[in-house]
Each structure stands twice: as C-alpha cells, then as structure tokens.
Amino acid sequence: MHIQQVFDAAWTEGLSLPLGEAKAASQTVALIDGMDFHRQSDKDAVAHAYQERQRTRVYESLNVRSDGWFSTVTLRLTAIMRHQVICTAYESHAGDRNLGAHDDEWLGVITQMRGAKRWLVWPETTGAPEEIVTRVGDVLILPQGVKHEVSTPDSPGYSVHLVFAITDELV
Numbered sequence: 169m170h171i172q173q174v175f176d177a178a179w180t181e182g183l184s185l186p187l188g189e190a191k192a193a194s195q196t197v198a199l200i201d202g203m204d205f206h207r208q209s210d211k212d213a214v215a216h217a218y219q220e221r222q223r224t225r226v227y228e229s230l231n232v233r234s235d236g237w238f239s240t241v242t243l244r245l246t247a248i249m250r251h252q253v254i255c256t257a258y259e260s261h262a263g264d265r266n267l268g269a270h271d272d273e274w275l276g277v278i279t280q281m282r283g284a285k286r287w288l289v290w291p292e293t294t295g296a297p298e299e300i301v302t303r304v305g306d307v308l309i310l311p312q313g314v315k316h317e318v319s320t321p322d323s324p325g326y327s328v329h330l331v332f333a334i335t336d337e338l339v
Contacts, residue, residue, distance in 0.1 A: 282328035
C-alpha cells in the first residue's frame, strides 16, 4: 500500500538523520552489492569504500546505535504493534548497486525522507510487477515476503528512506 504525502515534504526533509558525516561513531554502515554486505564504522572508510564501488549505504539498527527522533518512533511502534521493530536507513544515488530483487522476513513501513525511490513490487508470486515511486513524505507498507526491487531514479538522483521493520518477535 502506497500512501502519498503522509508527511509534509518540507517538514520531512528538515528532520535530522545520522547519515554521512553526522553518523554516530558506533553506527555501522553496510555497503551492499547483491547479497554482499561490506560493513564499516569509520566515516573515512565508508567514504573510501563508496568511492571505490558505488553501492547503497545501509545504516543498520539506527534505533539502538544512534540517538534521535527515529529511536522514539521505533519504541512507540514496538509498543503499539507488540512486536520488535528495527529502524534502518537506506541512502543511495542513481546507479548505485543494491540488493536486486528480493523479499524480506518482516513487515516494512517505509518512509521516504529525501529524494525519490522507484519500487518494483510483485504483489503476486506470478505476473508483472507494479511500479511505485515514493517521494518525500510518502509511506509504503510492504508486507512480509513480498518480492520487490528498488532503484534510485535519475531525477532527483538521490534517495534516503527509512524502514521500520516489524518483526515476528513478540515483546
């Protein structure tokens, strides 16, 4: 389910995120290329690895590795859903390598924070995918096990989205 403009775009873009130079020292960043996850925590090492091979940067478990509003949102979602929720940020540019087509083991509540993201979603196990483009302030609900593939469109050429992954683990 794609819900457009849930949040005001200017407000959403103004929210601080611990990415790039603003990331916490303890925050690990995974650079992904297919199923290869190359993890770094040093800011310079992340920048160098990205320059060597441009890949989506994944800021895993923001809710426990960085302080901010996203930790509070994650805690509230955990309380409401009564399931463990994990917040992860995905940052990419047009042409960055990524996971390719895959499915996830959690229910994803995805919020587009910056730029835009193109999603191919296969709602059925057979048939053609549905194309969805999320823009700043949009929310996409991606059910557990639904095959999808993402890319960053040339315009605007940049994307940051948060995934609030609602797991099967009860709390």
